[in-house]
Every structure is written in structure tokens, then in C-alpha cells.
Amino acid sequence: MEKEVKRLKLHGFNNLTKSLSFNMYDICYTKTVADREAYLQYIDEQYNADRLTEILTNVSNIIGANILNIAKQDYEPQGASVTILIAEGCLHSVGAEDNSSAPGPLPETVLAHLDKSHITVHTYPEYNPIGGISTFRADIDVSTCGEISPLKALNYLIHSFDTDIMTIDYRVRGFTRDITGHKLFIDHNITSIQDYIPELVKEHYQMIDVNVYQENIFHTKCKLKDFDLDNYLFGLSKEQLHPGEVKRIEAKLRHEMDEIFYGKNMDRINL
Structure with missing residues (x-):
């Protein structure tokens, strides 16, 4: 038997703005300029x-948004950006909105109500001119107004990229009111x-984790523990070294x- 979801009774539309920033890095060693x-x-x-648009479209489906407009651009010499404007929408779903603190789908259809929100992604391929380290970074921002949290798309985003390091921020802004006029500055437990x-x-x-609960600000950094050099080499293998x-x-x-990971320049060892 499905557990009944207790829903807040609000005065009008849910005006809370919930923003998820997902920042990922892929690190690689490239021995030569050609590599x-x-x-x-x-x-x-x-x-x-095009690939990024597909990923963001799936994110829109997970959080139940109707897509109003897509703007996308590939840059020279490298990099790409996609911006999707989304609007309030109701997608058919089994069950009610799920605001529980649990990983989201990969992906499944979720019912949500959104209004004039957006999803963006920007990529930043980059390299160190000395030392052969190349880095790919992608920044994704999901901003919603409504009942469901964009955190429900986090699980899908993590699985959409080969990620060595992740920096994730979540914040809730503004307030909404219940039917008695009482202000709600967050509408779900986290x-x-x-x-x-x-x-x-x-x-x-x-x-x-770095969390400021009284301000509804949440921050998590992640660094991959597993280290197999062959996963970080491009154009050669460990056996060749x-x-x-x-x-x-x-x-x-x-x-x-x-x-x-630590967000600072560290003392250089003999590299």
C-alpha cells in the first residue's frame, strides 16, 4: 500500500525559488600537444x-517542466552552452509530488508545478600549458518555482557525465504562504x-559538506576515491610508460x- 503524501495547503502558487548548481570536472593526462x-x-x-540539449531535456522531464524555448550554441575553438526556459506544467504521473530526501529517478516522469524557470549548461574544456593536464568542466544550473525540488534531477546528472570531482550547491530563496498567511521559507526537509x-x-x-541551515544553503563537494591511471590517460596506456x-x-x-577539490593552489611537489 502506497504511503499517503501529506501536502501543504498554500495560499495561491508556491513562490519558493529552488536552485541547484551542479559543477563537474573530468581530469585527463595528455602527454603530447597532439594528444x-x-x-x-x-x-x-x-x-x-545537441548532446547537452538531450541531457537538459531529460532533466526537464524529471522535474515535470514544459519547455518553452531552447537556445544552444557550440563555440570555437571549443565549448558549448544550452539554455532552456521552462514553464508551469503537469505531466501524467503515478502518485503525488515526491519531496522526500532520497535520490531521484534515472529518469522517471514526475509530476510538478513550475513557473518561468530555467535550466542552463556551459562547458569549459581547459588545459595546463605546462605538465600535460587537461580538464573538462561543465556547469549546470536548474532553477524551479513550485513544489518539487530540482535535487530530484541530481542522480540523473551524476550519471550523465564521467565525473572525477563534483561541487554541488542547493539553495531555497523567497517565501510562500500557507492558507493561514504563515510564511514558509522552505517546504521540505533536508x-x-x-x-x-x-x-x-x-x-x-x-x-x-558545508551547510548553513538557517539560510537554507547546502553545499557538497565530492572527489573520486578510485584511482586507476589508465582511466586518466588519453592516447596511451599505463603499460607504455x-x-x-x-x-x-x-x-x-x-x-x-x-x-x-579544496579550491586553492597547493604547494607544488616535484612534478
Whole structure:
């Protein structure tokens, strides 16, 4: 028997604005200039504007939005952006809105009510001119007004990218009123963004939380624990490298990942 969902009785429309920022990094070692250019070309093709539009369209379906407009652009020499405007919509669904602190679908149709919100993505292929490290970054923002939280799309986003490092922010702004006129500054319980990430995913990441509960601001950083050098090499394999070079490249990659994860330049070791 399905558990009955207790719904808030509001005065008019739910005016709370809920914003999810999902920031991911993919790190790679490119030994030569040719390898670096090939990696950037691969990323550009793998995450071009059409592919990103498909991902954001699926996010729209997960949170139950009607798409009003899509603007997309591939850039030269690399990078892409997509912006989707979404409006209030009702999609057929089994059951009511789900605001529980649990991972969202991958994906399933969810009923939601949204009004004049947006979803955006921008990509930033980048490389270090010294040392052979190349980085791909994607920033996705999902902003909704309504009952369902954009955190329900987080599980799908995590599985849509090859992610070494994730920085995730969630915030709730404004207020809505119940039928007695009482202000509600948040309409669902949340202790951490980690509540919306599956356990099988969390097992693979080192995670740090910074939460400001009185301001409805939530922040989680994740760094992949598993480290197999072959997953970070482009254009060659570990077997082709001298043991000393393997050690040096691994140190470079770990140093790069630590700087991104902790958000600061760190003392350089002998790389």
C-alpha cells in the first residue's frame, strides 16, 4: 500500500525559488600537444550542444517542466552552452509530488508545478600549458518555482557525465504562504545534498559538506576515491610508460584533483 503524501495547503502558487548548481570536472593526462588537441576534440564531440540539449531535456522531464524555448550554441575553438526556459506544467504521473530526501529517478516522469524557470549548461574544456593536464568542466544550473525540488534531477546528472570531482550547491530563496498567511521559507526537509545521492555512488567519493541551515544553503563537494591511471590517460596506456613516469604522472593528477577539490593552489611537489 502506497504511503499517503501529506501536502501543504498554500495560499495561491508556491513562490519558493529552488536552485541547484551542479559543477563537474573530468581530469585527463595528455602527454603530447597532439594528444591534448585530440582530447579537447573528443570532449567537444562527446558533449556538444545537441548532446547537452538531450541531457537538459531529460532533466526537464524529471522535474515535470514544459519547455518553452531552447537556445544552444557550440563555440570555437571549443565549448558549448544550452539554455532552456521552462514553464508551469503537469505531466501524467503515478502518485503525488515526491519531496522526500532520497535520490531521484534515472529518469522517471514526475509530476510538478513550475513557473518561468530555467535550466542552463556551459562547458569549459581547459588545459595546463605546462605538465600535460587537461580538464573538462561543465556547469549546470536548474532553477524551479513550485513544489518539487530540482535535487530530484541530481542522480540523473551524476550519471550523465564521467565525473572525477563534483561541487554541488542547493539553495531555497523567497517565501510562500500557507492558507493561514504563515510564511514558509522552505517546504521540505533536508539535512544534506548527500541525501539525494545514491549510496552506491557515495561509496566511490570522498565527500565534504558545508551547510548553513538557517539560510537554507547546502553545499557538497565530492572527489573520486578510485584511482586507476589508465582511466586518466588519453592516447596511451599505463603499460607504455616507465614505472618512474607512472609515479610522476599519478602525482600530477592527484595534485590537480586536490587543488580543484579544496579550491586553492597547493604547494607544488616535484612534478
